[in-house]
Amino acid sequence: MNKDDFPMLNNEVYYFDNSATTLKPKAVIKAIVDYYENYSGNAHRGDYDISLRVDNAYESVREKVRSLINANKTSEIIFTSGATASLNMIVSGFFKHQLKEGDEVLITNAEHASLALPWFVLEKEKGIVVKYIELDKNLELTMDNVMSAVTNKTKVIALAHVTNVMGDVRPIKEITKYVHDRGIHVVVDGSQSVPHMKIDVKDLDIDFLAFSAHKMLGPTGVGVLYGKHELLDKLVPTVVGGGMNTVITSLNEYETKELPWRLEAGTPNIAGVIGFGAAIDYINEIGIENIERHGRELKRYAIEKLSTLNNIDIYNPSTEAPIIAFNVKNVFSQDTAIYLNKHKICVRAGNHCAKLLKESLGINNTCRISFYLYNSKDEIDYLVKVLDNENILEESL
Amino acid sequence: MDNNLKRGIILENYSNPFNKGLIDNPNYKRINMNNESCIDNIDIMMNVDNNTIIDIRFDGEACAISTSATSIIIKILLNKSIDEALYIIEQYENMIDEKDYDETVLGEAVVYNEIYKQPNRKKCALLPVRGIKKMLEEL
Numbered sequence: 001m002n003k004d005d006f007p008m009l010n011n012e013v014y015y016f017d018n019s020a021t022t023l024k025p026k027a028v029i030k031a032i033v034d035y036y037e038n039y040s041g042n043a044h045r046g047d048y049d050i051s052l053r054v055d056n057a058y059e060s061v062r063e064k065v066r067s068l069i070n071a072n073k074t075s076e077i078i079f080t081s082g083a084t085a086s087l088n089m090i091v092s093g094f095f096k097h098q099l100k101e102g103d104e105v106l107i108t109n110a111e112h113a114s115l116a117l118p119w120f121v122l123e124k125e126k127g128i129v130v131k132y133i134e135l136d137k138n139l140e141l142t143m144d145n146v147m148s149a150v151t152n153k154t155k156v157i158a159l160a161h162v163t164n165v166m167g168d169v170r171p172i173k174e175i176t177k178y179v180h181d182r183g184i185h186v187v188v189d190g191s192q193s194v195p196h197m198k199i200d201v202k203d204l205d206i207d208f209l210a211f212s213a214h215k216m217l218g219p220t221g222v223g224v225l226y227g228k229h230e231l232l233d234k235l236v237p238t239v240v241g242g243g244m245n246t247v248i249t250s251l252n253e254y255e256t257k258e259l260p261w262r263l264e265a266g267t268p269n270i271a272g273v274i275g276f277g278a279a280i281d282y283i284n285e286i287g288i289e290n291i292e293r294h295g296r297e298l299k300r301y302a303i304e305k306l307s308t309l310n311n312i313d314i315y316n317p318s319t320e321a322p323i324i325a326f327n328v329k330n331v332f333s334q335d336t337a338i339y340l341n342k343h344k345i346c347v348r349a350g351n352h353c354a355k356l357l358k359e360s361l362g363i364n365n366t367c368r369i370s371f372y373l374y375n376s377k378d379e380i381d382y383l384v385k386v387l388d389n390e391n392i393l394e395e396s397l
Numbered sequence: 398m399d400n401n402l403k404r405g406i407i408l409e410n411y412s413n414p415f416n417k418g419l420i421d422n423p424n425y426k427r428i429n430m431n432n433e434s435c436i437d438n439i440d441i442m443m444n445v446d447n448n449t450i451i452d453i454r455f456d457g458e459a460c461a462i463s464t465s466a467t468s469i470i471i472k473i474l475l476n477k478s479i480d481e482a483l484y485i486i487e488q489y490e491n492m493i494d495e496k497d498y499d500e501t502v503l504g505e506a507v508v509y510n511e512i513y514k515q516p517n518r519k520k521c522a523l524l525p526v527r528g529i530k531k532m533l534e535e536l
Contacts (some may be wrong), residue, residue: 334460334521335461338517365436394408
């Protein structure tokens with residue numbers, strides 16, 4: 001749908017790497033250029049008209065994000081440089097000060113490095129213990145396995161809402177319901193879910209949520225950290241400086257502003273945030289439910305067509321998200337990706353930053369196709385035609 | 398060399414790589430090489446005695462270009478002195494980077510003389526020599 005809105009698609013390219021980043025519609029590019037050409041100034045700084053316009057534009061995006069994920073207040077929305085920064089802030093700004101030696105954090109081995117590594121650092125620094133919830137034979141997370149992994153030392157469960165290789169949707173609502181009575185916090189990486197489905201942080205009762213603008217039509221360098229107000233209020237700034245303080249004394253002390261500005265030191269990525277606002281408008285206009293339906297339909301169609309080829313192994317035919325992990329039999333994933341590149345098809349090869357997963361999957365790396373709203377069945381037909389070839393390895397050279 | 402012949406040599410070295418499989422021997426230096434795209438992952442081990450490369454072996458999982466290049470480079474460097482090996486590696490790097498190079502020392506490795514046309518394959522072709530060079534420089 002709406003292919004004409006995406007200038008990148010004029011370049012004769014078949015773009016199937018949307019889990020890595022998405023293409024930008026003209027409306028997003030225009031909003032960024034408009035800021036730079038017509039009201040380029042800093043936010044929260046000046047008393048001139050332009051500066052006020054910047055403030056209004058920047059803060060209006062915070063309201064758009066609040067509404068998108070149905071948070072209670074705009075003060076619960078912090079702009080960061082991306083989901084990675086958000087997750088790092090959650091761990092080193094909040095949990096570092098809350099957890100003590102021996103406390104347990106549960107993750108799984110299907111998690112992205114951005115979610116796993118900050119906990120590894122805390123394990124070394126504070127002596128917390130990172131444990132793994134077992135996945136079932138399809139590498140999916142079940143409530144039974146969550147329940148059997150929780151102990152009286154468990155303090156945090158940190159998970160991707162949708163995993164970036166297998167594309168399974170985790171039962172976040174059931175998890176929060178089960179663990180909140182036990183005083184356990186739930187941290188959710190929404191990088192692969194917020195762009196594709198309606199997320200309601202109140203209904204899901206998520207404590208912290210991280211996601212990136214660039215995976216949902218927005219610019220790179222912008223992300224969101226959502227936290228329940230009472231938790232965010234205790235998050236110690238991991239970066240300090242301009243824009244986040246109210247008083248600085250000659251005794252080398254300072255007081256911080258209120259949320260959300262307390263956690264946004266320095267000049268923010270104003271142009272990026274404004275572009276992100278245009279991306280949210282664009283998504284709302286199409287309707288997130290329609291985007292979700294389109295993605296599921298493309299996945300169903302692609303699985304059906306790819307299954308007719310006998311040279312392809314598909315690893316996740318039945319998960320919901322529009323992500324397909326596959327290999328061409330007897331061809332290294334990178335060779336497949338380079339072969340597809342010769343036909344203008346962009347896919348990702350490797351382990352997709354989920355390096356722990358290979359132990360469970362039994363293969364070291366895969367090719368990954370991931371769809372978004374501008375992909376079409378015609379493109380899938382072309383992909384299948386190109387993959388229907390016995391000489392992929394030879395032709396990759 | 399025509400493209401079919403080049404392709405044949407690459408595929409032969411990919412399907413039946415030379416000296417693939419590591420051995421347990423404390424006289425060897427070892428290095429693990431991951432390329433920047435985080436896919437290729439090979440271990441290389443090398444035994445140098447009396448200023449001469451006696452043996453190089455490798456193992457791991459990598460694309461057709463990285464694997465075949467490792468196989469071919471190992472064959473060329475066996476029984477060369479350290480200085481000769483460094484000279485050959487320099488010529489190989491120059492070839493991959495489209496600079497002037499001495500073709501006479503490269504043997505089968507000239508199959509990669511047009512890899513620059515596929516820039517995303519260059520680092521694959523360079524993977525083995527980066528590892529071997531590092532080990533030679535650390536001797």
